[in-house]
Amino acid sequence: MDTTLTTRAVAGTPRLLLRLEGLVLLAGASWAFAHTGQPWWLYAVLFFVPDVSFAAYAAGPRLGSMAYNALHSTIGPAILGLIGLALGHSLLIGIAAVWAAHVGFDRMLGYGLKYATGFSDTHLGRIGLKSAGA
Numbered sequence: 001m002d003t004t005l006t007t008r009a010v011a012g013t014p015r016l017l018l019r020l021e022g023l024v025l026l027a028g029a030s031w032a033f034a035h036t037g038q039p040w041w042l043y044a045v046l047f048f049v050p051d052v053s054f055a056a057y058a059a060g061p062r063l064g065s066m067a068y069n070a071l072h073s074t075i076g077p078a079i080l081g082l083i084g085l086a087l088g089h090s091l092l093i094g095i096a097a098v099w100a101a102h103v104g105f106d107r108m109l110g111y112g113l114k115y116a117t118g119f120s121d122t123h124l125g126r127i128g129l130k131s132a133g134a
Contacts, residue, residue: 009125015110018124022107025074029101038094046098047105057119065114072113074103 010018033043050071057064070076077099084092106112112124120127 010123011125015124018112019108019110022104022109025104026101026108027104029077029097029104033094033097033101036090036094036097038091042094043098043101046095047102050099050102054119061114061118062116064119065116068119069113071099072103072106072111074100077103 009015030043053067053071054064056067077096080099081093081096084090084094084096107124110124111127112122115121115123
């Protein structure tokens with residue numbers, strides 16, 4: 001069975017806008033974290049936690065992409081942030097802000113959501129040594 005990715009990657013101005021959107025998300029979420037009153041060491045400790053999802057690639061690209069996308073979409077931090085707001089819980093809001101900042105950071109660098117065809121196939125284009133720009 002051929003699992004070659006045939007979807008065209010976003011390019012040009014739309015790609016630039018998506019990367020700028022990531023920068024704005026990173027900045028806005030970091031600003032929000034600053035207003036939670038949580039210590040900055042917490043930000044530093046939690047910032048790369050979503051990347052533990054890489055480990056799921058040991059079970060194959062389908063499970064790996066599912067785990068990666070679950071932790072690298074804005075849905076999770078938005079829900080957690082809303083729960084934190086509803087409960088008046090600044091720690092939950094802070095964790096959500098760090099999580100959103102990480103997602104923004106990845107998007108800013110051009111790392112998109114993954115396709116099940118492999119780690120390097122993302123909605124923002126191919127990443128790694130075999131990327132179109134390499």
